[in-house]
């Protein structure tokens with residue numbers, strides 16, 4: 001608790017200092033951006049998307065949203081914030097898209113995909129349903145799809161993958177399935193040959209995932225904070241990796257509680273490398289290597 005208070009007051013101090021620097025260098029910014037502006041924006045994104053913006057994101061928030069002020073024609077951050085408070089739906093979508101962090105890669109935390117293979121083999125169910133709940137630009141759901149194709153030795157494995165994210169830009173990217181070649185350079189050449197098409201002409205330097213992989217995945221927008229999730233259970237696995245770190249513990253707990261009835265009793269929930277749910281042991285049991293099972297299952 002003391003630790004938490006220290007962290008909060010330390011964070012507040014950093015914001016204050018950054019705001020002071022900003023005030024001093026205010027003339028060099030196109031728009032004035034105060035600590036109060038930052039705090040109001042942080043509050044809005046936290047309420048809407050659960051994302052906690054650390055004060056060290058002060059400059060990032062400024063540069064990403066200054067673009068929005070230019071686009072909307074708002075003269076000040078206060079005007080822009082008022083636009084959001086008036087519930088301008090189009091702007092809300094762009095605002096959220098501007099503030100998400102979408103870092104991802106193919107086969108990130110690769111051991112999870114080996115564990116998924118073992119899990120699906122053990123279950124031996126006719127059709128597996130897997131939810132990738134913070135899919136970003138699609139590398140994660142495509143890695144799941146490739147894993148399933150490899151497991152079943154078929155481009156049409158009995159699997160349905162639901163890929164969701166709050167950010168509509170990254171979803172569009174995932175749906176298109178086009179990546180620059182450097183995104184797949186660490187993949188084994190035989191996987192590249194089997195699952196990607198190389199661009200030619202004006203698309204040279206890009207790769208596109210094979211259409212068979214795209215058919216296995218349904219991309220749609222889903223805010224983990226919203227009350228209605230258009231996802232049905234039972235699911236064999238839920239991937240919820242590297243998104244909970246942006247949420248506070250009560251928000252994490254609420255989301256985890258909603259995962260439980262969607263996941264089969266012997267299903268698996270995959271978390272990110274720095275995420276730990278020791279505050280939700282009544283919901284999920286740590287099976288090691290950031291994989292969790294339902295606490296009420298004897299698995």
Ligand SMILES: C[S@@+](CC[C@H](N)C(=O)[O-])C[C@H]1O[C@@H](n2cnc3c(N)ncnc32)[C@H](O)[C@@H]1O
Pocket residue numbers: 048049050051100101102103104105108133134135136137140164165166167170222223224225240241242243246272
């Ligand atoms: C760092 S990326 C992680 C991507 C992928 N899961 C991985 O581990 O490589 C975090 C993703 O969470 C999404 N996100 C943030 N808040 C969200 C929310 N409230 N609901 C759904 N997705 C959210 C972001 O848009 C972003 O694409």
